[in-house]
Amino acid sequence: MRRPRTPAPLLVPAALAVAFLVLPLAGLLVRTPWSQLGTLLTAPGVGQALRLSLVSATLATLVSVVLGVPLAWVLARSRARGRAVLRALVTVPLVLPPVVGGVALFLVLGRQGIVGRWLAEATGITIPFTTTAVVIAETFVAMPFLVISVEGALRAADARYEDAAATLGADRWTTFRRVTLPLVAPGVAAGAVLCWARALGEFGATITFAGNFPGTTQTMPLAVYLALQRDPQAAIVLSLVLLVVSVATLLLLRDRWLGRGAAA
Amino acid sequence: MRGRGTAVLVAVALGALGACGGGGDDGAQASGGTSASPSGDGGLSGTLTVFAAASLTDVFTGLGEQLEGDDPDLTVQFNFAGSSALATQLTQGAPADVFASANPTQMAVVTDAGLADGDPTVFTANVLQIAVPAGNPAGITGLADFGREDLALAVCAPEVPCGAAAEDVFAAAGVTPLPDTQEEDVRAALTKVELGEVDAALVYATDVTAAGDAVEGIAFPEAEDAVNDYPLVTLAEAPNADAAQAFVDLVLSDEGQQALEAAGFRSP
Numbered sequence: 001m002r003r004p005r006t007p008a009p010l011l012v013p014a015a016l017a018v019a020f021l022v023l024p025l026a027g028l029l030v031r032t033p034w035s036q037l038g039t040l041l042t043a044p045g046v047g048q049a050l051r052l053s054l055v056s057a058t059l060a061t062l063v064s065v066v067l068g069v070p071l072a073w074v075l076a077r078s079r080a081r082g083r084a085v086l087r088a089l090v091t092v093p094l095v096l097p098p099v100v101g102g103v104a105l106f107l108v109l110g111r112q113g114i115v116g117r118w119l120a121e122a123t124g125i126t127i128p129f130t131t132t133a134v135v136i137a138e139t140f141v142a143m144p145f146l147v148i149s150v151e152g153a154l155r156a157a158d159a160r161y162e163d164a165a166a167t168l169g170a171d172r173w174t175t176f177r178r179v180t181l182p183l184v185a186p187g188v189a190a191g192a193v194l195c196w197a198r199a200l201g202e203f204g205a206t207i208t209f210a211g212n213f214p215g216t217t218q219t220m221p222l223a224v225y226l227a228l229q230r231d232p233q234a235a236i237v238l239s240l241v242l243l244v245v246s247v248a249t250l251l252l253l254r255d256r257w258l259g260r261g262a263a264a
Numbered sequence: 265m266r267g268r269g270t271a272v273l274v275a276v277a278l279g280a281l282g283a284c285g286g287g288g289d290d291g292a293q294a295s296g297g298t299s300a301s302p303s304g305d306g307g308l309s310g311t312l313t314v315f316a317a318a319s320l321t322d323v324f325t326g327l328g329e330q331l332e333g334d335d336p337d338l339t340v341q342f343n344f345a346g347s348s349a350l351a352t353q354l355t356q357g358a359p360a361d362v363f364a365s366a367n368p369t370q371m372a373v374v375t376d377a378g379l380a381d382g383d384p385t386v387f388t389a390n391v392l393q394i395a396v397p398a399g400n401p402a403g404i405t406g407l408a409d410f411g412r413e414d415l416a417l418a419v420c421a422p423e424v425p426c427g428a429a430a431e432d433v434f435a436a437a438g439v440t441p442l443p444d445t446q447e448e449d450v451r452a453a454l455t456k457v458e459l460g461e462v463d464a465a466l467v468y469a470t471d472v473t474a475a476g477d478a479v480e481g482i483a484f485p486e487a488e489d490a491v492n493d494y495p496l497v498t499l500a501e502a503p504n505a506d507a508a509q510a511f512v513d514l515v516l517s518d519e520g521q522q523a524l525e526a527a528g529f530r531s532p
Contacts, residue, residue, distance in 0.1 A: 106459050110461045126416070129416065208452070213444060213445050222448075226423040229421075229424050
């Protein structure tokens with residue numbers, strides 16, 4: 001089947017959207033001090049911050065998938081009362097300014113926090129200012145993106161397949177694993193990508209709850225912000241690195257994962 | 265290429281600032297026309313435009329209101345921002361009568377550009393203090409405590425001015441600090457003290473005063489090695505030179521100095 005040509009009324013706004021989203025990017029490229037690229041890139045701490053960013057965003061995505069997919073199922077399929085309220089509550093991190101999110105995390109998990117105080121007394125462990133805190137802050141901000149995507153995929157999926165599986169004797173857990181999950185895999189993948197991208201760019205909640213210390217909690221967005229205070233050129237280079245790495249990762253994943261899902 | 269890029273960046277930033285400060289231009293022009301007709305007690309009228317470092321917001325706003333009270337025909341307007349942003353605006357032609365900087369470096373940017381009327385006067389100074397949560401639960405006594413591994417400690421990142429000052433005092437004291445976090449600005453460091461999430465943070469004395477009861481300040485002798493002087497100057501192109509001089513006189517008067525001290529600043 002031939003793909004339809006784009007209707008004319010869509011072309012202009014679509015072109016405007018491309019310009020709006022891509023021009024700032026082009027701006028970064030134009031401003032990049034290419035001649036100093038090598039020096040700035042090999043500056044101490046850049047590799048460290050990049051590695052920490054990638055590791056913490058990936059861990060945050062894993063946690064989000066493990067906890068968020070079941071939550072999405074509850075929101076989409078369960079008959080529990082108060083689902084609308086629950087949905088509104090779990091998407092709060094989307095609208096909360098991230099810095100406020102960071103303070104909220106302190107109030108719960110900080111060493112004076114409701115849970116954190118108890119944890120510190122019982123085990124001597126304090127969470128703030130550790131890499132764990134980075135992952136928690138990123139998960140807090142990014143998980144709703146995954147939950148919303150997966151919930152949408154679940155709602156769009158044809159529930160009759162699940163009914164058929166049940167008729168054929170599969171229990172609910174087997175149905176979820178063998179029927180529902182494969183059915184919504186593209187939605188999970190898309191949600192995970194969104195979640196990872198959001199976690200990678202996370203700034204406010206991280207710098208508040210996890211602080212900023214090179215090697216432990218200084219992710220790329222934090223390094224970019226601080227570089228901006230002293231050397232804007234270095235900040236542009238750091239942004240570019242983050243950008244290239246994230247776009248490359250997403251393209252790679254798309255071929256493996258989303259490409260097949262989207263074609264199906 | 266690089267220079268042009270930066271110039272464009274500055275131009276864009278100034279465009280944005282210009283949009284915010286549009287009223288300021290009008291006011292400054294109006295003052296030029298009316299300052300010749302003295303009225304009120306001090307004989308000042310028109311608009312006085314003061315560019316001042318953000319840390320001076322409370323004190324200068326109070327002094328400005330006082331000047332307006334003495335001269336009902338005078339309107340004082342402020343542009344509070346980081347000193348480097350203000351210096352950039354001034355060198356790019358923003359009209360102003362007085363510039364008060366939080367450090368001599370940014371004042372030099374303005375005087376080197378030939379924009380100042382005479383030499384700047386250092387009118388106050390800010391020193392670092394140790395901020396601790398109310399009651400000082402960890403029993404912090406001095407700068408040496410920043411080398412303790414068992415405490416949760418915050419300093420400013422070396423990229424920002426309070427972090428650079430912190431490096432100076434640690435070097436002078438021979439203390440190797442072991443901070444848990446290098447904060448992006450003083451405000452962020454103070455928040456963590458207020459929440460009790462760090463045992464101590466190194467910030468400016470004025471920030472401790474502004475934070476109120478949740479935070480206590482501990483002065484330490486090594487702070488003398490990183491005194492941050494605040495210079496101010498009237499500008500050569502000041503549209504309202506009389507009012508500019510009156511404001512500078514007020515800041516340097518006993519009254520002005522007392523207001524600064526009450527806010528945690530100290531005499532130069």
